[in-house]
Amino acid sequence: MVGYGVPHESFRVVARELPEIAMGPPFFFYENVAQTPKGVWNKIKSALYEIEPEFIDSKFFCAAQRKRGYIHNLPLENRSPILPLPPLTIFEAVLETREWWPVWDKRQQLNCILTCQESAPVTDRIRSALETSNSNEPSEETKQYIMKQCKTWNMVWTGKNTVSPLEPDEIEFIMGYPCSHTRGHSRSERLKGLGNSFQVHTIAYQLSVLKNLYPRGINVLSLFSGIGGAEVALHRIGIPMKNVVCVEINPVCKKVIQGWWNNTDQKGNLVHVSDVREVTEEKLVSWISLFGGFDLVIGGSPCNNLAGGNRRTRDGLDGEHSSLFYEYVWILKAVRRLMGRKKMHLMWLEKRESEVGTRTNGKNEDLTLRVAVGYEQKLT
DNA sequence: ACCATAATGAAGCTATCG
DNA sequence: CGATAGCTTCATTATGGT
Numbered sequence: 001m002v003g004y005g006v007p008h009e010s011f012r013v014v015a016r017e018l019p020e021i022a023m024g025p026p027f028f029f030y031e032n033v034a035q036t037p038k039g040v041w042n043k044i045k046s047a048l049y050e051i052e053p054e055f056i057d058s059k060f061f062c063a064a065q066r067k068r069g070y071i072h073n074l075p076l077e078n079r080s081p082i083l084p085l086p087p088l089t090i091f092e093a094v095l096e097t098r099e100w101w102p103v104w105d106k107r108q109q110l111n112c113i114l115t116c117q118e119s120a121p122v123t124d125r126i127r128s129a130l131e132t133s134n135s136n137e138p139s140e141e142t143k144q145y146i147m148k149q150c151k152t153w154n155m156v157w158t159g160k161n162t163v164s165p166l167e168p169d170e171i172e173f174i175m176g177y178p179c180s181h182t183r184g185h186s187r188s189e190r191l192k193g194l195g196n197s198f199q200v201h202t203i204a205y206q207l208s209v210l211k212n213l214y215p216r217g218i219n220v221l222s223l224f225s226g227i228g229g230a231e232v233a234l235h236r237i238g239i240p241m242k243n244v245v246c247v248e249i250n251p252v253c254k255k256v257i258q259g260w261w262n263n264t265d266q267k268g269n270l271v272h273v274s275d276v277r278e279v280t281e282e283k284l285v286s287w288i289s290l291f292g293g294f295d296l297v298i299g300g301s302p303c304n305n306l307a308g309g310n311r312r313t314r315d316g317l318d319g320e321h322s323s324l325f326y327e328y329v330w331i332l333k334a335v336r337r338l339m340g341r342k343k344m345h346l347m348w349l350e351k352r353e354s355e356v357g358t359r360t361n362g363k364n365e366d367l368t369l370r371v372a373v374g375y376e377q378k379l380t
Numbered sequence: 381a382c383c384a385t386a387a388t389g390a391a392g393c394t395a396t397c398g
Numbered sequence: 399c400g401a402t403a404g405c406t407t408c409a410t411t412a413t414g415g416t
Binding site: 381382385387390391392398 | 399400401402403404405406407409410411412413414415416
């Protein structure tokens with residue numbers, strides 16, 4: 001679960017064989033949960049140029065576990081983490097818990113950050129179990145019950161005989177986002193967005209190799225953007241974003257990204273698309289023509305039907321949401337095919353001319369801009 | 381309409397044991 | 399080496415309140 005290596009590990013793979021058809025640029029980066037139903041990662045791998053997935057646990061980068069698989073065509077040489085690395089232990093990440101932490105709770109790190117949390121009766125049952133044990137030390141049976149609940153629901157000690165779920169602000173810190181990144185939205189929306197997101201430092205470590213390749217910045221096609229983990233990671237690395245197309249269906253997530261973009265003094269251009277199924281080859285041609293191509297196609301497709309926590313619809317890669325993986329695949333391959341062609345810009349103009357039915361003598365630039373801007377969706 | 385709450389197991393992996 | 403136990407998991411949804 002350490003892929004080709006993590007910071008401060010002696011064993012680091014720096015070279016691998018990539019099929020020629022998968023070599024960049026453009027570079028791509030795909031992510032999903034590591035523990036899927038059987039056969040899923042084989043399907044993903046075969047759809048993505050048979051590249052071997054790299055499995056990394058974010059426990060090497062933050063205080064919480066997060067086992068994820070990544071398939072990408074990035075170089076492996078000279079990876080570097082964002083420094084300083086964030087705290088790797090619970091005590092350092094959530095300072096207030098230390099005072100109440102019992103010695104028999106041996107946890108050093110948290111389990112995976114999920115999209116929902118425990119309910120009050122769990123905290124109540126734990127409190128009453130501790131209060132009824134009059135002695136200083138609860139019974140082994142009580143300890144076992146409490147530890148099982150604490151691990152299942154990722155709870156920390158916040159008072160006398162009291163365990164609580166993590167606050168959204170604390171999760172933002174652990175996941176590597178700016179303080180109050182998701183502020184201004186309902187608690188449940190914040191938890192869902194954060195539980196579904198990238199761990200920024202883990203992503204940044206893998207993307208860090210792009211910094212020297214693109215000193216003047218990159219154009220990004222960000223699919224299933226969520227709360228913008230990819231964008232935050234690139235920003236933290238120090239890679240300027242010239243143009244970013246964010247494809248995200250959740251309006252709350254879209255607002256989070258736009259808010260972060262506005263607050264971080266971005267010089268580039270941010271375009272929103274509200275559904276991956278609205279991406280067409282025509283739009284790809286337009287963006288590629290306008291931006292001069294994409295340098296990075298990045299995204300983690302929906303894990304709803306793959307994730308272990310799903311009791312009802314864990315029906316694999318062809319499930320209702322997770323099947324959107326195939327959208328990622330065709331879009332990536334379309335981008336690579338379109339960028340491989342010469343005179344792309346001219347081809348696109350000819351196509352537009354034939355559709356519009358009029359010539360655009362000397363006004364190609366205006367037409368390009370007008371059509372491209374038409375795809376941008378304004379925030380309400 | 382929006383939001384918070386609370387109840388809802390199994391799959392697949394790893395560690396351990398004989 | 400196989401069996402067994404132990405552990406973890408980017409979730410869904412009916413329900414009720416505001």
